[in-house]
Amino acid sequence: MLIKTKANILSSEITDRAVFESRREFIKAATAFSAGFLLPSLGQAETGKYADVPVGPSSAKLAVTDREDVAGYTNYYEFSTNKQDSTVLAQALKIKPWSVEVVGEVAKPGVYDLEDILKDNPVHERIYRFRCVEAWSMVVPWIGFPLGDMLKRFKPTSKAKFVEFTTLYNPEIMIGQRSGVLDWPYVEGLRIDEAMHPLAIMATGMYGDELPKQNGAPLRLIVPWKYGFKSIKAIVKIRFMENMPETAWHKSAPNENGFYANVNPEVSHPRWSQRRERVLGSSIFTPKRDTEKFNGYGAEVAGLYSDMDLKRYF
Amino acid sequence: MLLGRKGWVSVKVIIFSLSLLPFGLLVNDAINDRLGANPIETLHFAFGDWALRFLCIGLALTPIKIITGQSWPMRFRRMIGLFVFFYASLHLLIFIALDLSLSWAAFKDEVPKSPYILMGLLTYALLIPLAVTSTKNMQKRLGRNWIKLHRLIYIAGLTALIHYFWLVKADYTESLIYAVVISILLAIRIIVHCRKTRKLSLRDLSRVVLRSDKAGVSAQHGVVEMQALRNRVHDCSRRKH
Numbered sequence: 001m002l003i004k005t006k007a008n009i010l011s012s013e014i015t016d017r018a019v020f021e022s023r024r025e026f027i028k029a030a031t032a033f034s035a036g037f038l039l040p041s042l043g044q045a046e047t048g049k050y051a052d053v054p055v056g057p058s059s060a061k062l063a064v065t066d067r068e069d070v071a072g073y074t075n076y077y078e079f080s081t082n083k084q085d086s087t088v089l090a091q092a093l094k095i096k097p098w099s100v101e102v103v104g105e106v107a108k109p110g111v112y113d114l115e116d117i118l119k120d121n122p123v124h125e126r127i128y129r130f131r132c133v134e135a136w137s138m139v140v141p142w143i144g145f146p147l148g149d150m151l152k153r154f155k156p157t158s159k160a161k162f163v164e165f166t167t168l169y170n171p172e173i174m175i176g177q178r179s180g181v182l183d184w185p186y187v188e189g190l191r192i193d194e195a196m197h198p199l200a201i202m203a204t205g206m207y208g209d210e211l212p213k214q215n216g217a218p219l220r221l222i223v224p225w226k227y228g229f230k231s232i233k234a235i236v237k238i239r240f241m242e243n244m245p246e247t248a249w250h251k252s253a254p255n256e257n258g259f260y261a262n263v264n265p266e267v268s269h270p271r272w273s274q275r276r277e278r279v280l281g282s283s284i285f286t287p288k289r290d291t292e293k294f295n296g297y298g299a300e301v302a303g304l305y306s307d308m309d310l311k312r313y314f
Numbered sequence: 315m316l317l318g319r320k321g322w323v324s325v326k327v328i329i330f331s332l333s334l335l336p337f338g339l340l341v342n343d344a345i346n347d348r349l350g351a352n353p354i355e356t357l358h359f360a361f362g363d364w365a366l367r368f369l370c371i372g373l374a375l376t377p378i379k380i381i382t383g384q385s386w387p388m389r390f391r392r393m394i395g396l397f398v399f400f401y402a403s404l405h406l407l408i409f410i411a412l413d414l415s416l417s418w419a420a421f422k423d424e425v426p427k428s429p430y431i432l433m434g435l436l437t438y439a440l441l442i443p444l445a446v447t448s449t450k451n452m453q454k455r456l457g458r459n460w461i462k463l464h465r466l467i468y469i470a471g472l473t474a475l476i477h478y479f480w481l482v483k484a485d486y487t488e489s490l491i492y493a494v495v496i497s498i499l500l501a502i503r504i505i506v507h508c509r510k511t512r513k514l515s516l517r518d519l520s521r522v523v524l525r526s527d528k529a530g531v532s533a534q535h536g537v538v539e540m541q542a543l544r545n546r547v548h549d550c551s552r553r554k555h
Contacts, residue, residue, distance in 0.1 A: 068351075069350075069351035070351075072350060072351055073350060073351035073352060077484070077485075081483075081484065081485035081487075083350075083351075084350060134483070136352060136355075138351075179485075179487075181484045181485045182484060252484055253484075268427050271427075271428055271429060271430060271480065271481070272424065272427060272428045272431075273423050273424045273427045273428070275423055275424075276420065276423075276424075278352060278354065278355070278413075280351045280352055281351065284353050284354050284412050285412070285415070286415075287415035287417060287420075288413075288415070288420070
């Protein structure tokens with residue numbers, strides 16, 4: 001399916017095709033060069049596993065954020081509430097073998113090996129803007145496959161109105177889970193039509209390579225029109241449900257974190273404005289950019305919410 | 315203390331340099347592009363943290379004096395206090411100049427929506443008169459009022475804590491550490507104040523008795539006054555526990 005993407009991007013934001021394509025060569029060279037100096041496992045998977053995957057249909061040509069910034073600034077409370085510490089601590093996670101348990105309102109429940117899931121779901125690149133609820137954003141070339149394609153293979157029943165995702169729970173390694181910062185394990189959810197939307201993907205890589213552990217390896221959700229906390233990491237369980245699932249951040253502060261969490265500059269967080277966002281990697285003298293409704297994906301997804309009051313269902 | 319005038323000057327120079335060190339290191343990181351993916355946030359949080367840390371150090375000086383019986387901690391009050399103001403100013407400057415890019419529109423939109431920013435601005439407003447009246451000259455001119463005015467730092471400590479608590483998303487660990495430290499430092503003062511009040515009150519009690527005798531006021535009246543005073547003492551010692 002071909003997905004149209006709104007093209008109201010500043011010309012200064014568009015990366016020249018040649019520059020954009022040479023980026024991979026640069027990253028590869030830089031990775032090879034630095035491999036001898038850096039910690040061996042810090043965010044580096046086998047070089048360029050996905051180096052030659054096709055670019056997906058909805059990849060707008062946004063100015064991609066430096067990989068270093070994306071891999072070094074992660075909210076991964078399972079390890080630490082500090083965005084740099086979580087990068088280091090997440091390296092303890094073992095991501096092979098990995099399986100995903102599929103339960104609930106579905107004809108084909110079971111435990112699926114990630115290798116098998118990947119055989120059925122060919123990956124491609126999607127360049128999306130990622131907007132955190134904390135009012136910063138970055139542009140990431142994810143590698144992944146449409147979430148809906150995978151979900152359909154499990155044959156959801158007619159009762160499946162929502163999908164719930166759960167992160168691995170392992171406090172021995174995920175040391176942040178020993179604290180009561182959130183009610184573990186992390187749980188997120190989507191309405192079934194949101195989950196089936198072609199822009200929602202399951203990511204297994206980024207920047208032409210495997211996902212770094214701190215970015216949610218080996219399998220994470222990416223829902224580009226919602227705040228980042230919806231895009232749950234290290235998924236081990238998918239449940240199809242008739243009722244709306246209770247999600248981790250909603251449980252933590254229901255008045256602040258809605259179930260829908262669509263990016264919306266018109267609905268401010270109870271404690272801060274959502275009108276602007278700091279673009280990671282921009283100069284310190286660059287003003288914040290104006291946040292777009294649905295993070296700029298309104299043309300594709302606004303229809304999902306046409307009959308809803310987005311101030312109420314934030 | 316054993317140090318001479320020259321000795322104290324060199325100690326002051328050392329403490330001054332140490333206090334400037336966090337600023338120097340951050341500037342160095344900024345020049346070498348080592349502030350991470352979100353340099354504005356890194357600078358903004360670091361300066362805020364250092365303002366709060368110096369506030370804790372400043373509030374600790376009087377308790378150190380009380381506990382050790384030495385008066386030397388008082389020599390550093392002005393310098394530490396001005397470093398609170400220095401780091402708080404940088405914290406605010408980063409917010410206004412870099413985070414908001416000096417945009418009035420952004421200020422108008424973002425500040426009223428954020429109770430924690432308002433609390434931060436209030437805290438800074440409380441620090442301004444303290445910095446302005448920090449000179450020896452102002453101290454002399456204000457006399458006893460200077461001490462009263464500078465008690466504003468206790469309020470600033472509390473509003474700074476609220477500012478921190480309100481901006482946290484879920485992990486209150488660090489803000490709680492500051493809260494415990496500041497509470498202990500303020501509690502020491504309350505205890506000492508109560509002790510002083512008790513001593514005074516005992517003296518007051520005897521004075522009341524004498525006065526009532528002299529004036530021939532009825533004994534009953536004196537007892538009532540004495541009871542009121544005793545209750546005050548009792549309240550104070552209860553608060554202490």
